[in-house]
Every structure is written in structure tokens, then in C-alpha cells.
Amino acid sequence: MSQTYGSESDLEKSIRTGPAYLEGLATPFNSQDWIDEEWTGTLDIRGQRRFRIRYYGELFEGLIVGTEDAPQLVYGEDEFTGELFLLFDGCSHGYNAMLCDEYNDEQRNRKAALTYRDEDGEELFEIRATAYYNIDWDDEFGEEVDEEGRLALISGQKIPFEIAKRNGFDAIGIVAINSKGNQTEILQEELA
Template identity: 45%
Template structure:
């Protein structure tokens, strides 16, 4: 086996499939070894603080789904807001804001400043009482930005969002995902789906 073949094999053992994830999670995640069913258009990582902490409590704005009662969803037409809290330091990491993240929030839906300024003030707890998790985050990037927005990119490589702000097109690709999933892994090993949002 040559060096190149070994590299390809080793790379396949992690979630490093070449897909770039959300810019707001840069420096806050780590690769996952031996991923199961990783899709070619999926970015998947485990949340990790710069100091190496990997267990979190969760605060949110929204409500729990009526039928799938572990899922956080929006409330009265206002998108969910989800924050991971490292319990020792109290450090908070924004992991999803439905007013800012995903294709629809960036290119389709208008939200007032009052809506955007909602607070994640509910503590998440699974039905079995678990409130501490390792968190796995997946985004799916099925939108063909190069095709859909080719004529909208300016000479400097920026694209205008629905709220009038301009971002680099590469940033738009990374944050304009069409689906998001967040899974919590409890101390017992039980996996709980906490967020599942179609965003395009």
C-alpha cells in the first residue's frame, strides 16, 4: 500500500469528507472517527470547546415538538434558538439560530429585530431526565449555489442576503445549509435527536 492509498484510507475513517461546515462553529468542533452513513454532502462533527470540553447542557428558545417530544422546534412561528453551555465555565456556544442560519433564513425569510433578539432561556431535558450531553452536529449542503446564484455574486465575490447584508459567497455556502440535525449522546450512551430542521 502506497502512502497516498494509506492517506485515503485514513481519511475515510473520519468525518473529513471535504465538506466545509458553518463558519460560526469554526474552532469549536472535532472530527468523528468511524462515522456511520456519512453522506457526501454532509458535514458532521462533535462539539468541543477550545479548552477541550465535550459535555454540555442546552438552553433554548422554542418548545418541544408535540409528537417527537425530544425535538426542539420554534414557537408560534418564531424559529428555534439553541445554545450549548459548558457547565463548569458557563461558556455558551450558539449552535443554531433559525433566524440567521440555513438557506431560508439567509435568502427567503424576513425577521424583525425583536424576533432576532429572543433569548434561549429554557433548560433542555430529555424525557428520561438527562440534561448533559456530548453533541454531534450535522449540516447537509444540497443547494447548488454556483448554479442558483451565479449572476448574483458581485465582482468582489460577495452575495446579498435577504436582510440586505453582503457576505462572501463561500460563507453563504457554508451557512446556507438546507438541513440541520443535532444529536445528544448521554452518559449512558443513549443517542437523542435534539434538533432536526429542514431549512430550504
């Protein structure tokens, strides 16, 4: 059965991909409600949808923020195996981290040693991430892409241009939903 779309924008929303590092780890959430520059996904690993949140950073007004030493780092942790799934690394993800801000090895190698607990005292959550894409990468960087289709980042690393566009979002938000259905925004970051 073929699917019919009301406009090209509907088709684009139905096939839009979010951050490349979340591919295979997050399933799109309510894509019909996305605004044009938005992608939202729910962490979903082999059907498991509840995770601990491990992080590096500080809590400020309920949000995980960076410290004086380094940007925040956030993982979802499998409650049974302890396996970590990267949700956001302020040293690597987003426009500024990829193209403007430089970080040393110590900053990049920080550990997500803290466990997030919400106001209800819970520490297992459904985790939903939303990335926003308001940058015209083709216009801004198209001429800087090499013959192999790679873009040089500020770190000197070269990555495929399509991956740069997906991981170079200009804002991100992460929401934790506890067993009672209470939603808490745990990360909100402007990255461009």
C-alpha cells in the same frame, strides 16, 4: 507520511468544512461515513465535550421547534463558565433564513432561556450536529456574487459567498448523547 484516498470523493470528504459559525467549536465526527452532501461535527471546546443545551422554542415530540413568534435558537452551554456556543439559529442559519424568510429585531433578539433535559433527566450532553448540503450554490447564485466575492442576503447584509455556502445548508439535525450513551435527536429541521 502521505495519505492516499480511494477517490476524489474521499478526498473531498476528508477536507469538507461544515457551518462556518461552528469552525473551531466542533470537530468532524466519522467523516469516513458521511454521505456526499453531509457534514457532522461534535462540539469540542478546549477538550470539553459535555454541555448543557439552552434553547428558545418549544418541545414537540421531543424536538426543539420554533414558536408562533420565532424560529428556534439552540446553544451549548459550558457547565463551568456558563459560556454559550451557538449551535443553530433559525433566524440566521440555513437556506430559507438567509435567502427567503425575513425576521424583525424582536424575533432575532430572542433569548435561549430554557434548559433541555432528556428522558433520563440528564442535562449534560455530548452534542453532535449534522448539516446537509444539497444546493448547488455556484449554479444558483454565482452570478449574484459581487466583485468583492460577497452575496446579498434577504436581510440586506452582504457576506462572503463561501460563508453563505457553508451556513446555507438545506437541513440540520442535532443529537444529544447523555452519560449513559443514550442518543436523543433534539433538532431536525428542513431549511430549504
